[in-house]
Amino acid sequence: MSLSRTELQDPGAREGAGILESRLTGLSREEFARDVWGRTASLTREANDFSDVFSPSAVDELISRRGLRTPFLRVAKDGATLPSSSFTAPAGVGATVADQLDDTALWRAFADGATLVLQALHRTWEPVADLVSGLSTELGHPVQANAYVTPPQNRGFDAHYDVHDVFVLQIEGAKRWVIHEPVLPDPLRDQPWTDHRAAVADRAAHGTPHLDTMLRPGDVLYLPRGWLHSAQAQGEVSIHLTLGVHAWTRYALAEQLTRAALAALGDDPAMRRSLPLAEQESNGTDTALDLVRERLLAAVAEADPAPLFHRARRSQACPAP
Secondary structure, X not given: OEOOHHHHHOOOXXXXXXXXXXXXXXXXXXXXXHHOOOOOOEEEXXXXXXXXXXXXXXXXXXXXXXXXXXXXXXXXXXXXXXXXXXXXXXOOOOOOOOOEEOHHHHHHHHHOOXXXXXXXXXXXXXXXXXXXXXXXXXXXXXXXXXXXXXXXXXXXXXXXXXXXXXXXEEEEOOEEEEEEOOOOOOOOOOOOHHHHHHHHHHHHHHOOOOEEEEEOOOOEEEEOOOOEEEEEEOOOOEEEEEEEEOOOOHXXXXXXXXXXXXXXXXXXHHHHOOOOOHHHHHHHHHHHHHHHHHHHHHHHHHOOOHHHHHHHHHHOOOOOO
16 A cells, blocks of 8 residues: 555544554554554555654764663674674763763774664654654554664665564665565564574575565555564665564463462462372372362463553553653
């Protein structure tokens, strides 16, 4: 789908539209949920003008004037992350901080082809924080933001997948993206692409791309978690903003349900008893296992995971100032 910027920015035509519709996809939340969310990669040409959110001048401001420290910035080149000691230094007179960004070292690395990754921009750049907060509220899932600044004809990372959904907002320059379907659909947060490195490399090298396209300023690419991707800047510096959506899953709900059940079992005297001694272990353990299974199933059936689940969701939200 491709909508003109005039259509997307016309408040009369989009009265009451959320961020998904007015700035990212041109789709209402209902349409996005039905046709795209967690299902397929989606590209929206000229979705919006994001100059009010992020820009090259914002990169300069953050790197040279904000006194950022690691891990608010990573530096990567040809698939490898550089050690932080190569681009940090003491802050100088009056500051006892040993790991602030060294802008001279950073620009040397950048000139040598390294990508600068400004992390957690929802904590350091107010316009991004506002966008992320609104999108998180609209989706009902935690959202974070990173920016990737890549010199011409270079890439920061090899083909890989993320364990969260992403919206890629092209801010400056052009970047070629090659997208492949997953080798592991819907990976959980503890199932990173490095666990499937060989399959990822084979799919990227020999599989037919689902999408091979150039992103230019204003374009937006959505990728569900697990979709393989690699990107390379073209003839000028590329800046893109990645909004990472850390989707809550049925597995996460199952974790909270299990925790609630275990908490209830802690109040059961029979469950707190010791297992048999060694000479009684065989039959006694089997009997104990039957009892545990019975009590656990009953506790799961009666447990209410909502308090723990909502507490976990609140803990991942960015607190207001």
